[in-house]
Amino acid sequence: MLDMNQKIKIFKALGNETRFLIFKNIFTGGYTCSIDKKDPKVKVSPHATCVSTIAEHFEFSLPTISKHLKELREANIVTMEKKGNKIYIEPNIETVRELGGCFTTLVNNFEENRELFFGEVAIN
Numbered sequence: 278m279l280d281m282n283q284k285i286k287i288f289k290a291l292g293n294e295t296r297f298l299i300f301k302n303i304f305t306g307g308y309t310c311s312i313d314k315k316d317p318k319v320k321v322s323p324h325a326t327c328v329s330t331i332a333e334h335f336e337f338s339l340p341t342i343s344k345h346l347k348e349l350r351e352a353n354i355v356t357m358e359k360k361g362n363k364i365y366i367e368p369n370i371e372t373v374r375e376l377g378g379c380f381t382t383l384v385n386n387f388e389e390n391r392e393l394f395f396g397e398v399a400i401n
Contacts, residue, residue: 279375283353287376290352296345299331303355304368325365 279287291297303326332342346366349355353372358365 279372279379284376284379287352287354287372290348290354293345293348295335295337296348299335299342299345300349300354300368302334303331303366304373325367327363327365329363331366
């Protein structure tokens with residue numbers, strides 16, 4: 278379960294426009310990564326992408342992209358794994374799912390308790 282500090286770390290990581298765009302494209306499958314032809318035995322998830330492929334879509338250097346990816350990994354919303362000579366990145370679905378659940382709870386609590394805070398509210 279995500280504690281408050283972990284949630285804050287996620288929001289800080291996604292608060293940067295470049296990191297948000299990188300995450301969005303990793304999460305939605307906006308990138309594809311070629312399989313390492315030198316080592317065909319390397320098993321890679323079809324949802325994974327690699328650092329060099331991400332860098333091709335931004336006007337930043339590879340070290341800058343790597344720095345943004347490190348922030349996303351430290352916030353635990355992406356996973357990174359070295360396989361062969363590439364680093365593959367995937368969204369951390371469990372963390373994203375749990376964060377989504379937090380929003381669902383907030384909305385449900387708001388809907389259930391809005392009259393306590395705002396009095397009778399007309400719903401159109």
